[in-house]
Amino acid sequence: MKLLNKTVQYYFLLSVVLLLVAVPVFYVVLKRIVIANVDARLIATKTQLIPRLQVLEVPPPKGSPLFNNDISLERAVPHGGRDSLYTSDMVDSLSRHRGTYRLLTSHIVINQETYRLQIKSSLANHEALITSIIILQVLLLIFLLAGLLLINRSLARKVWNPFYKTLRKLRSYKVDDTEPLQLERSGVNEFAELNTAVEQLADRSRKAYVAQKEFAENASHEMRTPLAIFQGKLELLMQTSPLTEEQAALITDLAAASQRMARLNKGLILLTRIQNGQFPETEPVSLQKMAIHLLEQYQPQIEQKEIVLEQYWEQDIVINSNPTLIEVLLGNLLANAIRHNLKGGNMIVRMTDHTFTVQNTGQFYALNPDRLFRRFSKSSADAESMGLGLEIVKKICDLYGFEVSYSYDHPLHTFRILIKS
Amino acid sequence: MKILIIEDEQALSKSIAAYLAAENYTCEIAADCKTALNRIEAFDYDCILLDISLPDGNGLQVLQALKENQKTEGVIIISARDSIDDRIKGLQLGADDYLTKPFHLSELSARIAAVIRRRRFLGSTTLEAEGLALDTQARSVKVNQQPVDLTRKEYDLLLYLFTNRNRVVSKQAIAEHLSGDGEGLFDNYDFIYAHMKNLKKKLLQAGWKDHIRAVYGMGYKMEVP
Numbered sequence: 001m002k003l004l005n006k007t008v009q010y011y012f013l014l015s016v017v018l019l020l021v022a023v024p025v026f027y028v029v030l031k032r033i034v035i036a037n038v039d040a041r042l043i044a045t046k047t048q049l050i051p052r053l054q055v056l057e058v059p060p061p062k063g064s065p066l067f068n069n070d071i072s073l074e075r076a077v078p079h080g081g082r083d084s085l086y087t088s089d090m091v092d093s094l095s096r097h098r099g100t101y102r103l104l105t106s107h108i109v110i111n112q113e114t115y116r117l118q119i120k121s122s123l124a125n126h127e128a129l130i131t132s133i134i135i136l137q138v139l140l141l142i143f144l145l146a147g148l149l150l151i152n153r154s155l156a157r158k159v160w161n162p163f164y165k166t167l168r169k170l171r172s173y174k175v176d177d178t179e180p181l182q183l184e185r186s187g188v189n190e191f192a193e194l195n196t197a198v199e200q201l202a203d204r205s206r207k208a209y210v211a212q213k214e215f216a217e218n219a220s221h222e223m224r225t226p227l228a229i230f231q232g233k234l235e236l237l238m239q240t241s242p243l244t245e246e247q248a249a250l251i252t253d254l255a256a257a258s259q260r261m262a263r264l265n266k267g268l269i270l271l272t273r274i275q276n277g278q279f280p281e282t283e284p285v286s287l288q289k290m291a292i293h294l295l296e297q298y299q300p301q302i303e304q305k306e307i308v309l310e311q312y313w314e315q316d317i318v319i320n321s322n323p324t325l326i327e328v329l330l331g332n333l334l335a336n337a338i339r340h341n342l343k344g345g346n347m348i349v350r351m352t353d354h355t356f357t358v359q360n361t362g363q364f365y366a367l368n369p370d371r372l373f374r375r376f377s378k379s380s381a382d383a384e385s386m387g388l389g390l391e392i393v394k395k396i397c398d399l400y401g402f403e404v405s406y407s408y409d410h411p412l413h414t415f416r417i418l419i420k421s
Numbered sequence: 422m423k424i425l426i427i428e429d430e431q432a433l434s435k436s437i438a439a440y441l442a443a444e445n446y447t448c449e450i451a452a453d454c455k456t457a458l459n460r461i462e463a464f465d466y467d468c469i470l471l472d473i474s475l476p477d478g479n480g481l482q483v484l485q486a487l488k489e490n491q492k493t494e495g496v497i498i499i500s501a502r503d504s505i506d507d508r509i510k511g512l513q514l515g516a517d518d519y520l521t522k523p524f525h526l527s528e529l530s531a532r533i534a535a536v537i538r539r540r541r542f543l544g545s546t547t548l549e550a551e552g553l554a555l556d557t558q559a560r561s562v563k564v565n566q567q568p569v570d571l572t573r574k575e576y577d578l579l580l581y582l583f584t585n586r587n588r589v590v591s592k593q594a595i596a597e598h599l600s601g602d603g604e605g606l607f608d609n610y611d612f613i614y615a616h617m618k619n620l621k622k623k624l625l626q627a628g629w630k631d632h633i634r635a636v637y638g639m640g641y642k643m644e645v646p
Binding site for chain 1: 525
């Protein structure tokens with residue numbers, strides 16, 4: 001739920017409660033005022049009438065100018081009670097309309113006879129007035145509420161605008177962007193503070209990222225000299241004599257290990273370089289030519305494993321990119337398909353106008369697609385595969401906006417690159 | 422032949438010198454720029470191995486000095502940095518080759534031989550031993566004056582073993598040499614055996630006594646006097 005709606009929700013709730021409480025209260029209060037008013041008038045009429053009636057010897061007949069339609073005088077049993085005021089529904093004798101009346105009943109003695117004097121006043125007009133007032137009030141409140149909501153909404157949108165701008169920028173921000181995060185200045189203190197804090201945070205993570213990257217780069221480079229020394233000494237060791245078979249076996253294992261370290265080092269440096277964007281030179285590269293060239297280069301390995309290679313070149317893809325990276329990309333995929341293949345297995349290479357697919361037989365279960373493209377998550381028993389190859393593939397694909405996917409359809413492992421040009 | 426090794430890591434420069442000594446190269450070592458510049462001024466070398474990052478400055482200075490003094494030494498840069506920019510800078514300043522650490526000494530030796538061949542004998546050069554003749558210009562091989570038809574890989578393999586003759590060359594080094602950058606992707610060296618088998622067969626058929634010996638699955642050694 002948006003913050004905006006949240007606040008509005010509370011306003012709305014308050015307004016509804018107010019409306020529900022205020023309107024009945026208002027109605028009751030208004031009605032009381034009206035009744036008090038009517039009562040006062042009835043009593044005034046009575047006080048005016050009584051002295052005049054008491055001086056008469058006989059009660060005046062109906063139609064006497066003393067009376068009107070609202071006043072009646074009837075003979076009654078003696079009554080010592082006080083005057084009574086009450087509200088009652090009754091039918092008007094003249095208009096024959098049913099209506100609510102306020103009645104004042106009083107007993108007076110004229111010529112030793114007790115008479116009951118009744119004065120009534122219609123409340124119909126007053127009630128109509130109260131209803132109109134209440135309707136007006138409700139309408140007013142509703143308009144006020146609606147107006148408040150609207151104003152609040154547009155105002156909030158305007159006020160929150162810098163916040164949404166910051167949010168948009170944050171969402172598109174990547175820690176490896178070349179530019180540091182730059183947010184707009186805001187006149188509102190809260191947003192200005194937020195932006196400063198966010199900028200500082202981004203700056204810190206960026207610095208940490210750069211430091212980590214530099215560390216990886218430096219460590220990789222610094223490792224090269226000792227590696228070179230190690231490899232050199234090993235080669236000298238090979239030249240010593242006498243050399244027993246046992247020693248030779250040890251040296252061979254060491255040589256293989258140092259070779260692996262050298263490869264790992266190369267892979268790490270390549271990854272760092274891709275992340276650093278150090279392959280800016282681009283030229284049109286024909287993927288088909290590159291792939292065919294690589295396959296030719298790997299021919300000895302393909303023959304060695306007696307792999308049956310099928311190639312389908314439907315349409316060449318020429319893409320503006322760095323040839324070195326494309327060579328690494330295709331080379332890694334093709335070499336993987338050879339390396340992880342079975343002896344006498346199959347390999348299918350296919351290129352259409354927007355995809356490049358490599359399929360190969362291999363182990364009889366699917367690889368874990370979540371871990372596949374991550375560093376050092378090798379899933380093969382092949383100890384010398386360095387577990388960097390697919391991450392490099394992924395990084396190169398990311399760089400050029402390609403999409404790489406993996407699927408397993410028994411018995412073929414499929415790697416597909418979707419190229420959107 | 423004289424070689425100057427400009428490299429601040431003593432362990433490495435000593436290894437290089439020891440390996441190259443077997444080839445009758447005389448090696449001198451300079452551990453910093455200053456010594457290197459003095460040496461260059463005083464002596465002539467057939468080949469200079471140059472590390473770029475030196476304690477007292479950039480190795481490219483040495484290249485500059487060579488250029489200014491119009492010296493014609495062959496220079497091979499050996500560096501831990503391998504970005505394209507570094508390579509281009511070095512080669513533009515007149516280096517003949519660029520080798521990234523870590524490297525195989527046998528590879529270094531082959532590159533030195535190639536640089537010296539190019540510099541020394543501008544015309545055709547023939548390497549000979551025991552009736553075997555390699556013409557590095559025409560990339561052709563003769564055994565007792567009879568041409569032997571080798572594939573490109575077989576020729577490269579033979580030349581590589583020849584320039585590292587009488588030393589054990591590891592199969593890793595051979596694999597890297599033969600497949601260039603692609604080597605990093607494979608861990609199986611079986612393809613070397615196939616090339617080696619064919620090469621040996623062809624040479625044997627041409628009447629060359631087999632001087633190439635496998636050393637305990639560690640590598641190969643061409644034994645010629």
